[in-house]
Amino acid sequence: QKEVEQNSGPLSVPEGAIASLNCTYSDRGSQSFFWYRQYSGKSPELIMSIYSNGDKEDGRFTAQLNKASQYVSLLIRDSQPSDSATYLCAVNRPGDKIIFGKGTRLHILP
């Protein structure tokens, strides 16, 4: 089982709709979870971090964490063409460094 798993996509979502990105992880002891956005040809940049079960909202972005089911998701409301990018989920190995998933390509359809 991969440590951090994401669907590679592409995920196509109409402009204005909600984009839902999912990530599962294998280590029950993981405590830190991150979503990064990476535009083509650019480096990853942090969108959100989440450390506790439940939802965390920041503008149009909501991160959801469910430790019992070992998944973390990112919702993007009112999707815009500028949201088209690859989204990387990252999870820490307990007491160790952060591991990145391979990313999900998101395409917002105008």
Add this chain to the structure above:
Amino acid sequence: DVKVTQSSRYLVKRTGEKVFLECVQDMDHENMFWYRQDPGLGLRLIYFSYDVKMKEKGDIPEGYSVSREKKERFSLILESASTNQTSMYLCASSLEISTDTQYFGPGTRLTVL
């Protein structure tokens, strides 16, 4: 704002050359990382450093070495470049290794001919 800079955006080298990639961060972060990113393979950790002169191998250290003589600077060295090392190289830094955000530099696109 955290700033991570890398010495080159694009680099073209020949097989067998020794290649140095430099990374500098300005936020006094303890931890620095070198990744390579290839299509379909995601970000793969080459080496990381948690303190000056301290280093640990990541998932794909073969063919690479690193140097951290000063806290703000972390260098990746390709002792004898090969074509399979053609890739995007990303440097990152963070305050805490496990719980903190990693901040990335702009990347170096290395082509080995």
